[in-house]
Amino acid sequence: MTGKGLGLLIVLGLAIIVGSQSLYIIKETETALTLQFGQIVDNDIPAGLHFKTPFLQNVKKFDARILTLDAQPSRFLTEGKKYVIVDAFVKWRIKNVLKYYKATSGDRFEASNRLADLANKGMRNEFGVRSLHEVVSGERDQLMSKLTADLNKETLDNFGIEVLDVRIKAIDLPEELSNDVYRRMRAERDREAKEIRSEGSELAEGIRAEADRNKTVTLANAYRESEQIKGEGDATASNIYAKAYSKDSEFYAFTRSLKAYTETFRSQDVLLLKPDSDFFRYMKDAQGK
Structure with missing residues (x-):
């Protein structure tokens, strides 16, 4: 390589070094200031390509984002x-x-x-x-x-x-205060639970008392109605018996005696009665005389 070419190469290298030291870029996300011998010579440099004095000045860049x-x-x-x-x-x-x-x-x-x-x-x-x-x-x-x-x-x-x-x-x-707060919360919740349970028990007693009263009233009404129905039935039966008896009293007396014989001898086979008792009326005489 000739001396002229070597000198050109050296000059080109120096130009590149000087250019790299003279140019700098500030990004949109950065803010910067320029220092010269430790003193601030420029600040709030906008984004873009900028120049500085090579070897004498240096640039401090900072993040401008949030x-x-x-x-x-x-x-x-x-x-x-x-x-x-x-x-x-x-x-x-x-x-x-x-x-x-x-x-x-x-x-x-x-x-x-x-x-x-x-x-x-x-x-x-x-x-x-x-x-x-x-x-x-x-x-x-x-x-x-x-x-x-x-x-x-x-x-x-x-x-x-x-x-x-x-x-x-x-x-x-803090832990000690948290424990105290939790204890108070638990006590308050327990108090509320007791109040709710007490109200529920009182309501349940009221419901049970009302149900018992309704039950008593219902049974009483049912018993009264059943007695009325039974009385009406007995009255109707008595009326029917009376009408039947008035039509043929002798036949009615005879059938009642037969029924009495049947019921009596079904349950027992020994009777102690006077011979002239009305019980033997139709046994002695078919006419009952």
Whole structure:
């Protein structure tokens, strides 16, 4: 290779190196700033292709997308002096890259720690002025909105971080408080069960008493009707007997005697009677005289 060709190759290599050090690309999902000898010379660089002074300036890039801080569950004291364990997360993003870099040196871990401390401080203040019922259900949405607004103002001013949302995943009671609550719940449920059972027993007694009364009334009415029917039947039978007797009293007396003989001698074969008793009336004389 000739000296001219070698020199051209060297120049081309240097041009490539200088070009690679001079050009840089910022993506749509990034934000960046330019440093020169450790001093910030440009910030909030828009997405696209950009130039910088080679070897003298360097570019710091940061994720501009919405990030999630999933904090460790923390213990807070409510207004009623009840402890709760809160598991929450924070949605945030870099809004002012200059403030962000000055406050955290561009360290995302440092930014997350500071944001977690501020979020815990805000939740401690908000939980401290609310009762357990309010933080669990009553004013939960209001609490989250206020906490998000207050936290966003503080982080935006101090760290260039925009807090988009603070949400609570779970609120749990400490084990000792949970056991106490469960005991009270069981006692309340037992009391309600006893009241319901007592009301049921009272209702059952009323139903049984009503059923017994109805039974007594029904049997009494049935007995009365049966006696009436029996009396009417006896009256009808007596009337029939009377009519039959009035038609032929002698024949009626004869048939009654035969029936008496049949019934008497069927059950016993020895009788002790006077010879002139009316029982032997038709045995002595067919005419009954």
